[in-house]
Amino acid sequence: MSDLFAPHQPAAPLAERLRPQHIDEVIGQSHLLGEGKPLRLAFQSGKLHSMILWGPPGVGKTTLARLMASAFDAEFVLLSAVLSGVKDIREAIAQAELTLQQNGRHTILFVDEVHRFNKSQQDAFLPYVEQGLVTFIGATTENPSFELNNALLSRAQVYVLQSLSEEEMGQLLSRAQLSFVGRASARQQDGRHSEAVGLKPDLQAEGLQFSDEAKERIIGYADGDARRLLNVLEQLQTAASAAKLNKIDTKFLDATLAQKMRRFDKGGEAFYDQISALHKSVRGSNPDAALYWLVRMLDGGADPRYLARRIVRMAWEDIGLADPRAIQLCNDAAQTYERLGSPEGELALAQAVLYMAVAAKSNAGYVAYNAARAFVAQDGSREVPLHLRNAPTKLMKQLDYGKDYRYAHNEEGGYAAGENYFPDGMPAVSFYEPTERGLEGKISEKLAHLRELDAKAKK
Numbered sequence: 001m002s003d004l005f006a007p008h009q010p011a012a013p014l015a016e017r018l019r020p021q022h023i024d025e026v027i028g029q030s031h032l033l034g035e036g037k038p039l040r041l042a043f044q045s046g047k048l049h050s051m052i053l054w055g056p057p058g059v060g061k062t063t064l065a066r067l068m069a070s071a072f073d074a075e076f077v078l079l080s081a082v083l084s085g086v087k088d089i090r091e092a093i094a095q096a097e098l099t100l101q102q103n104g105r106h107t108i109l110f111v112d113e114v115h116r117f118n119k120s121q122q123d124a125f126l127p128y129v130e131q132g133l134v135t136f137i138g139a140t141t142e143n144p145s146f147e148l149n150n151a152l153l154s155r156a157q158v159y160v161l162q163s164l165s166e167e168e169m170g171q172l173l174s175r176a177q178l179s180f181v182g183r184a185s186a187r188q189q190d191g192r193h194s195e196a197v198g199l200k201p202d203l204q205a206e207g208l209q210f211s212d213e214a215k216e217r218i219i220g221y222a223d224g225d226a227r228r229l230l231n232v233l234e235q236l237q238t239a240a241s242a243a244k245l246n247k248i249d250t251k252f253l254d255a256t257l258a259q260k261m262r263r264f265d266k267g268g269e270a271f272y273d274q275i276s277a278l279h280k281s282v283r284g285s286n287p288d289a290a291l292y293w294l295v296r297m298l299d300g301g302a303d304p305r306y307l308a309r310r311i312v313r314m315a316w317e318d319i320g321l322a323d324p325r326a327i328q329l330c331n332d333a334a335q336t337y338e339r340l341g342s343p344e345g346e347l348a349l350a351q352a353v354l355y356m357a358v359a360a361k362s363n364a365g366y367v368a369y370n371a372a373r374a375f376v377a378q379d380g381s382r383e384v385p386l387h388l389r390n391a392p393t394k395l396m397k398q399l400d401y402g403k404d405y406r407y408a409h410n411e412e413g414g415y416a417a418g419e420n421y422f423p424d425g426m427p428a429v430s431f432y433e434p435t436e437r438g439l440e441g442k443i444s445e446k447l448a449h450l451r452e453l454d455a456k457a458k459k
Helices: 038-045 061-071 086-103 119-123 126-131 166-196 212-222 226-242 250-256 269-283 287-300 304-322 324-340 346-358 364-378 394-398 439-458
Strands: 051-054 075-080 107-112 134-140 157-160
Touching: 038 061, 038 157, 051 061, 061 075, 061 107, 061 134, 075 086, 086 107, 086 119, 086 134, 126 134, 166 212, 166 226, 212 226, 212 250, 226 250, 269 287, 269 304, 269 346, 287 304, 287 346, 304 324, 304 346, 304 364, 304 439, 324 346
Parallel strands: 051 134, 051 157, 075 107, 107 134
Antiparallel strands: none
């Protein structure tokens, strides 16, 4: 039988075909792989060391581990923390020992999503890492400080990988297009034979082309994830081939791609980073940035009820008594969302965020509360002074409960100047120091006046 009719062998996925074979082929991570940068120096040093590669999906963590194994001629053993357990770890260690005995090759043990291993599973690596039997490389999308044991962290260098920029994603797209052209040329040669037996030639012979708008949309869709970009391109190439198209525009994109989902982990690092950005934008009085982060989280699938709780917290922490209306408005927005739900109720949350961003700011109440807590935590249990105690019974009155208490409403101006409301012998403290912003400006003026009255009364 002619080779023309031999069964077609499925090609490897595009992401695998384009996997770099040398660090100079890696797109992105220039802060680690540029000249004189940490990971490039690690490759050039000739000395392996254990490491944690921390970064979002699709930024090259597995690729860098494989390149490390290739550069140092080491055996590469991959474990997935999602699918593996202690038994698999032991088998990997046994394989590393056998490889070392038989051919003297060192082993790089790469653990993908290492944060999913529990403490005992992470501890299982330690003796073999210390012995030097394996070089441990862990990949994680979560903050190692929270997810990995200190013992493991102390034995591994942490490298932070970053999402690819739009420019870097554009470079990757161009590289993928060249790959399509190379494959298309090979298929074109077969197409000449196909025409002889009545088969249509491949319409992708000149490679897949994209309009500028389509390129921008694809890069935005991938959201800094190289693997996602390549998977999308492969999906589009298949769809375009079926539709006998050589060029892809935005209309074809809309018909082919599923709804865009931005990178958003509802309980992971990205989640808390975005909450932090929202809070800091409100605190920094930037309404546009605050609204952006709120919408980013809603778009990514964050629970609006959780956001409502955080918004109320922001009002108390960063606005406080400078504008008490903010607290009421945020409570009203949370209640509105409970009544209307999504998407209508989200407008109330958005306007609450805008109001907080432009409102007068004060953390004086927050600071005062924390200062009081700290003082009470380290201080003793002081007795309530007799004049401040309630005296509902005859016995209590005989024991001088409430004696000499000054009823403020009966005093001039409704203020008992010079009265002491702290325990006897307690050192002078001043927890609350209002700012000059918003309503607190007037509060500050009033407290200054009352302190003058106290000083005069004590004289």
